Amino acid sequence: MEPIITINNLTYVYDGQSIPAIDDLSLTINKGEWISIVGHNGSGKSTLVKLISGIETIQKGDISIDHILLTEDTIQSIHERLGIVFQNPDNQFVGATVEDDIAFGLENYGVSYDEMHTRVNHALESVKMSHMRRHEPHHLSGGQKQRVAIASVLALQPKVIILDEATSMLDPEGRTEILNIIKTVQQTHQLTIIHITHHLEETLDSDRICVMNRGSLVMSGPPESIYKNADELISLGLDLPFEMKVNRLLFNQDEFITTEELLKKL
Known part of the structure; x- marks a missing residue:
C-alpha cells in the first residue's frame, strides 16, 4: 500500500481555547483507500479537514500529501491534488449554468479551451448530469446540486477528494445515490476518498473507519472490527x-x- 496522506503528531488549538481541537493526531491514508472519519459534533473532524486543505495553518506536527510537505510555499501544489465537496453546494456555485460552473476552476488553472471542453464533458458524464449542462445550478434539486459540485471537483483531476458532510442535507435516498456515484467515480479514476460524516450507515462500504473524539483518533479499522x-x-x-x-x-x-x-x- 502506498501512502498518499501522512499526518504526524498534529495538534491545533483555536485562539481563546485551552483544549486542543486536534490533539497529537497521527494518521496514514493509502492511495485508492476510502476512509470514513466519524465523530460527534466538536470531535475535531472539521478542523482536521481545514488543516489538511490548508484552510487553517498547522501549529504543531506536519502533513504530507502525495509526498509533498504542506507549507505556505507548497499550498498551491497541494490544492492541485486535493478536491473538497462541502455540505452546502450552493456555497460553491459561481457560474450561470452547470457547465460554466464546472469550467470556472479550469479557467483559473489556465487549462486550454479544448482540454476544458473535454474535462467538463467527462465530469458531467461521470455524475450523470450531461442533460442538465445548460441549467442554472441554483434551480436544481439538492441531489443534483451535489452532483454538479462533485463534477466541478472531478474536472480538476485531483488525487484525493474530501467529502465534508457532503450528504448531510440530503434525504436517505439522495445520500445513497450520491455515495454510489462517488464510489463508481473512485474506482474509475483510482481516487482516494476521505468521507467526513456523522451518519454511520454511510460507512458500511468503507475500507477503513476512523473514529474521533476530543481531537484524538480513538478507533481505526475496517467496519467489521469497528x-x-x-x-x-x-x-x-x-x-x-x-x-x-x-x-x-x-x-x-x-x-x-x-x-x-x-x-x-x-
Whole structure:
C-alpha cells in the first residue's frame, strides 16, 4: 500500500481555547483507500479537514500529501491534488449554468479551451448530469446540486477528494445515490476518498473507519472490527446503523451486518 496522506503528531488549538481541537493526531491514508472519519459534533473532524486543505495553518506536527510537505510555499501544489465537496453546494456555485460552473476552476488553472471542453464533458458524464449542462445550478434539486459540485471537483483531476458532510442535507435516498456515484467515480479514476460524516450507515462500504473524539483518533479499522464496539460508539454520541440496531434488538448481537445479511436472518 502506498501512502498518499501522512499526518504526524498534529495538534491545533483555536485562539481563546485551552483544549486542543486536534490533539497529537497521527494518521496514514493509502492511495485508492476510502476512509470514513466519524465523530460527534466538536470531535475535531472539521478542523482536521481545514488543516489538511490548508484552510487553517498547522501549529504543531506536519502533513504530507502525495509526498509533498504542506507549507505556505507548497499550498498551491497541494490544492492541485486535493478536491473538497462541502455540505452546502450552493456555497460553491459561481457560474450561470452547470457547465460554466464546472469550467470556472479550469479557467483559473489556465487549462486550454479544448482540454476544458473535454474535462467538463467527462465530469458531467461521470455524475450523470450531461442533460442538465445548460441549467442554472441554483434551480436544481439538492441531489443534483451535489452532483454538479462533485463534477466541478472531478474536472480538476485531483488525487484525493474530501467529502465534508457532503450528504448531510440530503434525504436517505439522495445520500445513497450520491455515495454510489462517488464510489463508481473512485474506482474509475483510482481516487482516494476521505468521507467526513456523522451518519454511520454511510460507512458500511468503507475500507477503513476512523473514529474521533476530543481531537484524538480513538478507533481505526475496517467496519467489521469497528462495529464490534457498539457500546463504545454509542457512548461517543454516535448512532448505530439501522441494520445493527435491529440485529441488537432481535438477536442480541453486536456485529457488522449488511442489509442483505440482516434480511436473511429475518
